[in-house]
Amino acid sequence: MPASAEPVRIIQVGAGAMGRAWLQAITDSDQADLVGLVDLDQEAASQAADAAGFSGVPVARSLERLLDRVDAQAVLNVTVPEAHASVSIAALLHGLPVLCEKPLAESVSAGLSMIAAAELSGKLLMVSQSRRYWRTLSAFRQQIAQLGCVGTLTCDFFKAPRFGGFREEMAYPLLLDMAIHQFDLARDLIGDEPVAVFCDSYNPSWSWYRGDAAAHVLFEFAGGSRFGFNGSWCSPGLETSWNGEWRASGAGGSATWDGDHAPTATDADGGPIAAMVGDEPEQIAGSLAEFEAALRTGTIPSGEAHSNVLSLAMVEAAIRSTAESRRVLIAEVLDEAHAVAVGNERHPEIRAVLESWESVQSVTGAAQHPHGRPHQEPKLPL
Numbered sequence: 394m395p396a397s398a399e400p401v402r403i404i405q406v407g408a409g410a411m412g413r414a415w416l417q418a419i420t421d422s423d424q425a426d427l428v429g430l431v432d433l434d435q436e437a438a439s440q441a442a443d444a445a446g447f448s449g450v451p452v453a454r455s456l457e458r459l460l461d462r463v464d465a466q467a468v469l470n471v472t473v474p475e476a477h478a479s480v481s482i483a484a485l486l487h488g489l490p491v492l493c494e495k496p497l498a499e500s501v502s503a504g505l506s507m508i509a510a511a512e513l514s515g516k517l518l519m520v521s522q523s524r525r526y527w528r529t530l531s532a533f534r535q536q537i538a539q540l541g542c543v544g545t546l547t548c549d550f551f552k553a554p555r556f557g558g559f560r561e562e563m564a565y566p567l568l569l570d571m572a573i574h575q576f577d578l579a580r581d582l583i584g585d586e587p588v589a590v591f592c593d594s595y596n597p598s599w600s601w602y603r604g605d606a607a608a609h610v611l612f613e614f615a616g617g618s619r620f621g622f623n624g625s626w627c628s629p630g631l632e633t634s635w636n637g638e639w640r641a642s643g644a645g646g647s648a649t650w651d652g653d654h655a656p657t658a659t660d661a662d663g664g665p666i667a668a669m670v671g672d673e674p675e676q677i678a679g680s681l682a683e684f685e686a687a688l689r690t691g692t693i694p695s696g697e698a699h700s701n702v703l704s705l706a707m708v709e710a711a712i713r714s715t716a717e718s719r720r721v722l723i724a725e726v727l728d729e730a731h732a733v734a735v736g737n738e739r740h741p742e743i744r745a746v747l748e749s750w751e752s753v754q755s756v757t758g759a760a761q762h763p764h765g766r767p768h769q770e771p772k773l774p775l
């Protein structure tokens with residue numbers, strides 16, 4: 394655990410587009426210091442280090458090559474999702490806590506192995522869900538807390554980015570690469586866990602994506618709340634915020650947030666509920682600050698992996714729902730992922746941890762299905 398006054402000594406792995414943003418976040422933080430930078434492309438890592446003012450910081454092609462060379466206290470994993478598991482597990486088994494970019498892993502099963510590695514090491518594994526850290530979102534969260542139980546939460550997300558590259562080749566680019574942010578926020582804002590989903594994804598005729606760039610998704614939460622997500626990545630004109638446009642409806646009133654500015658809320662009688670916009674760090678600076686605080690105090694951060702894997706499970710469940718045209722239970726996705734993780738895991742001690750779990754639901758904090766209708770036919774036409 395770092396001494397309270399000293400910056401946390403971090404090795405960053407990944408020096409691509411997002412890696413450069415993280416180098417800036419470390420530069421801007423007086424609570425973090427870079428002691429090593431890793432990328433498969435060592436030349437790119439050296440250039441990124443120089444550009445961020447970290448010339449002279451040790452650079453390597455793999456994390457393993459730096460672990461014994463530098464005195465680090467944590468690893469920041471900003472690699473591509475396929476490498477999140479191998480890099481994070483190597484760090485954890487070396488005794489270092491990890492802050493990992495979203496998504497936790499490329500699959501729920503890989504995410505479960507990462508969680509087991511964190512348990513084996515006794516070190517923190519946290520996912521950076523940077524869209525949880527927005528000052529106007531915090532104000533929206535506070536307003537929602539005054540509405541009583543939130544029965545209905547919706548998010549409209551309509552953008553028209555021309556990324557080029559891998560996103561335009563993926564089968565489900567919107568669900569896989571973007572919607573995890575909004576699905577994760579829904580868990581945060583409702584304060585409950587999802588149990589089932591219907592999803593209908595599709596590709597509009599004018600889409601410049603190979604896979605489905607649009608989706609309508611309806612999640613059911615344990616307490617009965619619903620979260621509806623309507624989104625498209627090929628929707629030019631009247632575009633929403635990258636956070637999406639949100640509306641929460643509770644017994645005691647309603648709140649709306651356009652994703653960028655201060656939210657608006659009224660009680661059931663139309664009386665305004667004030668928006669309290671603070672000055673806390675936002676986006677990746679916010680997750681870095683929460684990670685540092687967790688290391689110093691031992692508090693459990695909101696992106697801790699045991700719980701965060703449920704956001705990834707929402708994505709897998711939504712994709713399965715649209716692929717199979719049926720309502721899918723989160724529990725079903727978790728159970729199958731657990732079996733796959735046990736079957737795939739080659740590290741005997743990590744596998745032993747996976748096998749020791751009484752249930753994957755209890756380990757992740759997932760809700761057991763509350764309504765006694767786990768195999769009910771779809772209630773909505775798809």
Ligand SMILES: NC(=O)c1ccc[n+]([C@@H]2O[C@H](COP(=O)([O-])OP(=O)(O)OC[C@H]3O[C@@H](n4cnc5c(N)ncnc54)[C@H](O)[C@@H]3O)[C@@H](O)[C@H]2O)c1
Binds near residue numbers: 523
């Ligand atoms: N929070 C956000 O809003 C946000 C935005 C963009 C990207 N991301 C996430 O950040 C991560 C990185 O995205 P990016 O856009 O920087 O990708 P990128 O492809 O630009 O960079 C990834 C880098 O990781 C390196 N890498 C891959 N495997 C490695 C390994 N095993 N060891 C060391 N280096 C390795 C690659 O060489 C590359 O330089 C992804 O998980 C992505 O989802 C988050």
